[in-house]
Amino acid sequence: MSDSSTTSPSIEADRRHKLWNLIKDTRFAMFTTRHANGHLHSRPMTTQNRSVDEDDTLWFFMSRSGEPVADIQGDFVVNVSYANTDEDHYVSVSGRAALVEDRTKREQLWNKAAQAWFPQGVDDPDVALVQVKITHASYWDVKASKLTQLYEMAKSLVTGEPPRQLGETGDVRMNAR
Template identity: 60%
Template sequence: MPAPDLSNLKTDDDRREHLWSLIKDIRFAMFTSRHSNGHLHSRPMTVQNKSLDQSDTLWFFMSRRNDAVADLASDPAVNIAFADPGDDSYVSIAGNASVVEDPAKKQQLWSAMAKAWFPGGPEDPDLALVGVRVIHADYWDVKSNKLVQLLKMAKAAVTGDPPTDMGEHEQLRMR
């Protein structure tokens, strides 16, 4: 497979905007961390950002009692996966996560939905603010409609040749 053409994403701002455009409407992501026993653990989480900030950080609210917060102490490498099957859009983000003690940032990101999980508001002692600095992102974005996709797969099944031109796959390096 040829290397993806990222010539249209020349600046950090371009890369940041492009990544955000792919994930901004996907409500939940699967947040994967490595547990102290070595196993990978995934859990659904909501990104709190309104946009991807200048430090390429995604923000999450988590319970301090959550295993994910404990996992980050021993291994900060995480993966965040987004999927929108309706739009055939998929994003996988690799990054480093940490608990950030920043009351102003908690206040800035606070929403009514967060109150369902943290009734004490942004000052809730159980509320951990977790920042994930994006290092790398892969995305798959299929533009053809479902019928065209099915026809290409049917042709591939008959001919034995894998389907081609099923969509766009690119990699974005943020660091």
Template identity: 50%
Template sequence: MLKDTVDTRKLWELIKDIRFAMVTCQGAEGQLRSQPMTTLNGHRDRGGVLWFFMSRDSHPVAAIEEHPEVAVTYADPGSDSYVSISGAARVVEDIERKRAMWTASAEAWFPGGPADPELALVAVLIAEAEYWDVQSNRVVKLFEIARAAVAGTSPRQAGEQRRVRM
């Protein structure tokens, strides 16, 4: 059974080391499109907002100006951790925040640095998040699946599933 929480610590613990998120936006004709983006949040930025650098002329920036509702997903198959976030995105004009979040890898995409006119700082205000954190090892999971198949039942859920409401 899905349990609700307002505690965001587990959410941030799960996504802190996942390098890329898939950001899904609605296109002009209603289609959904996803693109990989690097989450900029550091330890001090673990509130209710996700931060990304995007190109001003990219699909996501154009899409969020028309339809700000987005989904952001994270997956770490190695540790069986998965996160789905929904919220509203917007471009934020804040040169100081751009400087504070600037990384060496951003330089490859935006050679003009934090003041590059092509650089858009995008904030995703988290409305709700859901995560799955499977805590048992692979051998136990495979055994549970095999046992359920033989018994003609569904395997028990191994791990923790929560919905975080902001």
């Protein structure tokens, strides 16, 4: 698929909607930061919002004293990847992370899972609210049944041609603000 410079606003809106539909039911994401030593580090995190914010933002709660927060302070470019193997949905999000000091937003996103990690509650001094503004995302939504996937892969081995028509892929470019 082409980027947003060659697609209509309605197609981009459809892709954004598709992107969120692939993310929303995936319980955990792998949140990747660049560590001070230059290595990429990934950790499981839970996306807190129930829909993509109007400004194309994902939200996470993290420990202020943890390495991910220190990494973000050194390099704000992150990747968040989602894999729902039960549904064959895969998403890779690139974005810009920032710590946000907004108690109202924390209260809005607070839930029992966050309470389990931060037992002092929404005002726990260790709670960091992390915002990831999406700049680009790619998704793969496999539509073919497992049997069809196996058939297409076997056919590929015989023909030397890669499997085709197994599902939908797309790129979504967000307005970098």
